[in-house]
Amino acid sequence: MEKNEILMIHGTNYKAMTKQILEAANLEALIGTKDKKIGLKPNLVVAKPASSGATTHPELLAGTIEYLQDHGFKNITVMEGSWVGENTDRAFDACGYGAVLRKYNVPFFDLKQDSYKEYDGAGMKLKVCDAPASLDFMINMPVLKGHCQTTITCALKNNKGVIPDSEKRRYHTMGLHKPIAHLNTIARNDFILVDNICGDLDFEEGGNPVVMNRILGFRDPVLCDAFVCEAMGYRSDDVDYVVLAEKLGVGSRDTKNAVITRINDSVMEDKPFPMTGRVKRLAAFAEPKDACSACYGSLIYALDRLSDKGMLHKGMKPISIGQGYKGEKGAVGIGSCTRCFEKSLAGCPPKAVDMAAFLEEEWVK
Numbered sequence: 001m002e003k004n005e006i007l008m009i010h011g012t013n014y015k016a017m018t019k020q021i022l023e024a025a026n027l028e029a030l031i032g033t034k035d036k037k038i039g040l041k042p043n044l045v046v047a048k049p050a051s052s053g054a055t056t057h058p059e060l061l062a063g064t065i066e067y068l069q070d071h072g073f074k075n076i077t078v079m080e081g082s083w084v085g086e087n088t089d090r091a092f093d094a095c096g097y098g099a100v101l102r103k104y105n106v107p108f109f110d111l112k113q114d115s116y117k118e119y120d121g122a123g124m125k126l127k128v129c130d131a132p133a134s135l136d137f138m139i140n141m142p143v144l145k146g147h148c149q150t151t152i153t154c155a156l157k158n159n160k161g162v163i164p165d166s167e168k169r170r171y172h173t174m175g176l177h178k179p180i181a182h183l184n185t186i187a188r189n190d191f192i193l194v195d196n197i198c199g200d201l202d203f204e205e206g207g208n209p210v211v212m213n214r215i216l217g218f219r220d221p222v223l224c225d226a227f228v229c230e231a232m233g234y235r236s237d238d239v240d241y242v243v244l245a246e247k248l249g250v251g252s253r254d255t256k257n258a259v260i261t262r263i264n265d266s267v268m269e270d271k272p273f274p275m276t277g278r279v280k281r282l283a284a285f286a287e288p289k290d291a292c293s294a295c296y297g298s299l300i301y302a303l304d305r306l307s308d309k310g311m312l313h314k315g316m317k318p319i320s321i322g323q324g325y326k327g328e329k330g331a332v333g334i335g336s337c338t339r340c341f342e343k344s345l346a347g348c349p350p351k352a353v354d355m356a357a358f359l360e361e362e363w364v365k
């Protein structure tokens, strides 16, 4: 897998999907010799199950460990430190990681208990815990979700889990963006496996999950976060730490020249999407008919961007989306399934950033 590639897989068998995406990336070759010390860094920010939209699904952990062990890698540790004020062990239990790690006999290391050293992160003095710093290969396993201060959070910000709590507090006093970008000049990002199953609409602690049933693979954390911006209806220019990380040479924001490999097509849900308050209110502006989760989820993010601009009002004609509209005529539709509509946005699925621009132009009156 090259640095400008993006791997994408859809479905609901998350463990099998994880193994498929790692096979497609040929992770074995990326890691190298079997004696390599490998770390898995999920997002256990708070003590909430993955269905809340805050934390990494345990199935991704199971699939990754199974892939690694099947390929002869034995030196594997799962490591994470929850946010300040949360106990990592509580988060570990809430996410059901204990059963997974017992099954595969893999240790967990709470990074709040780790020692640390100070490094020069492209001109900033930053502390990083010793266990992640000693690894040969780090698999960063963030959740694609919103964040009240940094707009989005994914690969780059997930590395905030590999620093001591005192440093996490200091980052907040520095406005987060700059230290996060600089941290990623020293923290490892050898492979990024993104949990895009049901990340939260706008809070890192979850509560409003947006179901998309998708897992993504990257080698470049900046490309990852730039793609995530667009998947949530933003441009990467909107998020300072993504722009700065590119300037510091961490990676590239060039999503236009990225090579996207879809391992399978988007999947249609056979049951209604579970929705909470804010997501439900946004969904009221859509009229789905057999919509794929990645398409429908992207539309929720696009509608949220329009809501941010005060463009959603009662009485607006709902937007059509889904495979049930194939061959039908209508006014405004999203995705190639609505190509016979008067106004339709091509793509299968289109990105939320393109949906937001299209709807602003063709639907908002």
Ligand code: SF4
Pocket: 266, 290, 291, 292, 294, 295, 321, 322, 323, 334, 335, 336, 337, 338, 347, 348, 349, 350
């Ligand atoms: S355009 Fe149609 S088939 Fe493609 S993702 Fe959207 S709903 Fe699914």
